[in-house]
């Protein structure tokens with residue numbers, strides 16, 4: 055068999071398992087998506103636009119009015135360490151550090167860069183990483199790149215197991231880094247950050263890394279995430295979040311100490327060896343971040359929608375671990391999940407199946423990702 059035939063065989067095997075992925079042809083129309091092939095128009099239940107800001111043309115109009123051809127800067131033309139460090143970067147980082155009440159913040163091109171770059175930069179051969187079993191693929195890749203640092207995955211959200219592991223290993227390694235998400239992307243559940251902070255405080259060589267990709271904008275009194283809600287932004291050594299979801303922009307941040315920031319600027323490869331985000335994109339992020347404070351109505355609304363959908367799922371016998379705007383309907387087999395998803399789409403609801411390897415075998419699901427642009431009636435109309 056030649057190379058192409060081998061690849062084709064692998065693709066055929068994926069298709070046979072119901073796990074073949076394809077790029078959907080889509081057009082966006084506010085809260086709706088249309089598939090041009092069949093002209094179908096569906097309510098978008100798969101977007102990470104949790105606050106409905108990506109669908110908000112008034113907000114974009116307001117931002118556009120702040121721009122002129124001189125200030126609309128579509129490229130940074132280089133890495134921030136060369137000539138790409140525009141002032142708007144410093145403004146955004148100052149704003150984030152002030153709001154998080156941390157010494158510093160550093161902005162990256164995306165969450166994937168943050169998560170594949172920070173751990174390899176700070177871990178050495180005597181570091182042990184303890185990571186939740188369900189952390190995002192970008193963190194898994196970061197852990198791999200952090201080798202020779204070792205890693206142990208603890209059972210999802212099993213903090214008792216984590217406490218045992220920390221107790222067992224803290225005496226034998228130079229440093230331990232606990233890695234978790236605050237709101238988990240596939241189950242929509244949350245971890246207990248206060249308990250993690252209490253655990254970390256009992257040892258002087260334990261650090262805490264928290265990814266708030268799904269919480270930034272949605273949780274916390276001013277939208278800064280679960281760490282803000284639980285009053286522990288300063289207790290987390292690497293407080294990471296992204297701008298591509300609730301913030302309707304692109305990029306990511308870490309809120310951290312000044313020393314950690316300086317160190318990452320010197321050592322983090324996905325920060326150093328890439329062209330910085332376009333300044334106009336960073337300006338839009340800053341524009342949105344400043345408005346997050348006043349978006350409590352949207353936060354409350356989208357979280358209420360989550361409760362409503364979970365109550366409907368429970369009536370139909372679907373237990374859901376979710377406590378957030380991400381609500382999985384766990385069907386089980388991939389093929390059934392795909393059929394159920396197609397039926398939803400025929401009824402005008404654009405939800406997508408999530409299958410292995412993204413989720414464990416046998417837990418294929420329809421992942422509803424709710425946004426504040428949806429109404430209660432629309433959520434009630436989803437045929438479950």
Ligand SMILES: *Cc1c(COP(=O)(O)O)cnc(C)c1O
Nearest residue numbers: 164165166190192239267296298
């Ligand atoms: C989406 C996501 C990322 C990646 O962020 P991007 O900015 O899209 O690269 C990282 N971590 C988690 C938990 C995510 O859900």
